[in-house]
Amino acid sequence: MTIHTATRPCWDCSACEAPWPCAPAKVDLAVEYAGQPTSLRIYLAVCLDEAAEPLAAKGATPTCLYERFIGWLPVDTDAELR
Numbered sequence: 001m002t003i004h005t006a007t008r009p010c011w012d013c014s015a016c017e018a019p020w021p022c023a024p025a026k027v028d029l030a031v032e033y034a035g036q037p038t039s040l041r042i043y044l045a046v047c048l049d050e051a052a053e054p055l056a057a058k059g060a061t062p063t064c065l066y067e068r069f070i071g072w073l074p075v076d077t078d079a080e081l082r
Contacts, residue, residue: 004028006047009054019068021047026072037073044069 002015004025013022021029021044033040048069055065 006051008050011051011055021069021072041070041073044073 002024004013004015004020004022006012006020006025007014011020012018013020013025016022016024029040029044033043048065051069052062052065056062060068
Protein backbone atom coordinates (compact mmCIF):
# COMPACT_ATOMS: atom_id res chain seq x y z
CA MET A 1 0.00 0.00 0.00
CA THR A 2 1.34 3.39 -1.01
CA ILE A 3 1.01 6.14 1.56
CA HIS A 4 0.32 9.59 0.15
CA THR A 5 1.80 12.06 2.62
CA ALA A 6 2.96 15.64 2.25
CA THR A 7 6.62 16.38 1.67
CA ARG A 8 7.58 19.62 3.35
CA PRO A 9 8.32 22.40 2.51
CA CYS A 10 7.07 21.88 -1.07
CA TRP A 11 3.79 20.22 0.02
CA ASP A 12 3.84 17.74 -2.84
CA CYS A 13 2.83 14.12 -2.30
CA SER A 14 5.69 11.82 -1.35
CA ALA A 15 4.18 8.98 -3.41
CA CYS A 16 2.85 10.57 -6.61
CA GLU A 17 4.43 14.05 -6.47
CA ALA A 18 1.07 15.76 -7.09
CA PRO A 19 0.14 18.76 -4.93
CA TRP A 20 -0.89 17.40 -1.52
CA PRO A 21 -3.56 16.49 -0.62
CA CYS A 22 -3.62 14.53 -3.86
CA ALA A 23 -6.68 12.49 -4.91
CA PRO A 24 -5.52 9.30 -3.12
CA ALA A 25 -4.67 11.28 0.03
CA LYS A 26 -8.16 12.80 0.04
CA VAL A 27 -9.67 9.31 -0.04
CA ASP A 28 -7.33 8.14 2.72
CA LEU A 29 -8.13 11.18 4.87
CA ALA A 30 -11.88 10.75 4.37
CA VAL A 31 -11.61 7.13 5.52
CA GLU A 32 -9.32 7.94 8.45
CA TYR A 33 -11.58 10.74 9.68
CA ALA A 34 -14.92 9.08 8.88
CA GLY A 35 -17.53 10.35 11.33
CA GLN A 36 -15.17 13.13 12.49
CA PRO A 37 -15.61 15.95 9.96
CA THR A 38 -14.63 18.66 12.41
CA SER A 39 -11.37 16.89 13.28
CA LEU A 40 -10.55 16.54 9.59
CA ARG A 41 -11.22 20.23 9.01
CA ILE A 42 -8.99 21.17 11.95
CA TYR A 43 -6.19 18.89 10.71
CA LEU A 44 -6.36 20.35 7.21
CA ALA A 45 -6.53 23.91 8.57
CA VAL A 46 -3.31 23.26 10.50
CA CYS A 47 -1.72 21.88 7.32
CA LEU A 48 -2.89 24.95 5.40
CA ASP A 49 -1.37 27.20 8.06
CA GLU A 50 1.96 25.37 7.84
CA ALA A 51 1.92 25.42 4.03
CA ALA A 52 0.80 29.02 3.58
CA GLU A 53 4.18 30.72 3.79
CA PRO A 54 6.24 28.37 1.61
CA LEU A 55 3.49 28.03 -1.01
CA ALA A 56 2.72 31.77 -1.03
CA ALA A 57 6.41 32.34 -1.73
CA LYS A 58 5.88 30.22 -4.86
CA GLY A 59 2.88 32.33 -5.90
CA ALA A 60 -0.07 30.47 -4.36
CA THR A 61 -2.97 32.77 -3.54
CA PRO A 62 -5.10 32.49 -0.40
CA THR A 63 -8.03 31.28 -2.55
CA CYS A 64 -5.86 28.62 -4.16
CA LEU A 65 -4.62 27.44 -0.77
CA TYR A 66 -8.15 27.29 0.62
CA GLU A 67 -9.40 25.27 -2.35
CA ARG A 68 -6.43 22.91 -2.17
CA PHE A 69 -6.61 22.15 1.54
CA ILE A 70 -10.22 22.82 2.62
CA GLY A 71 -12.37 23.46 -0.43
CA TRP A 72 -12.64 19.82 -1.47
CA LEU A 73 -14.46 18.85 1.72
CA PRO A 74 -18.23 18.42 1.50
CA VAL A 75 -20.29 21.14 3.11
CA ASP A 76 -22.67 19.49 5.54
CA THR A 77 -23.40 21.90 8.34
CA ASP A 78 -26.10 19.67 9.82
CA ALA A 79 -23.60 16.85 10.36
CA GLU A 80 -21.26 19.22 12.19
CA LEU A 81 -23.98 20.44 14.55
CA ARG A 82 -25.01 16.98 15.74
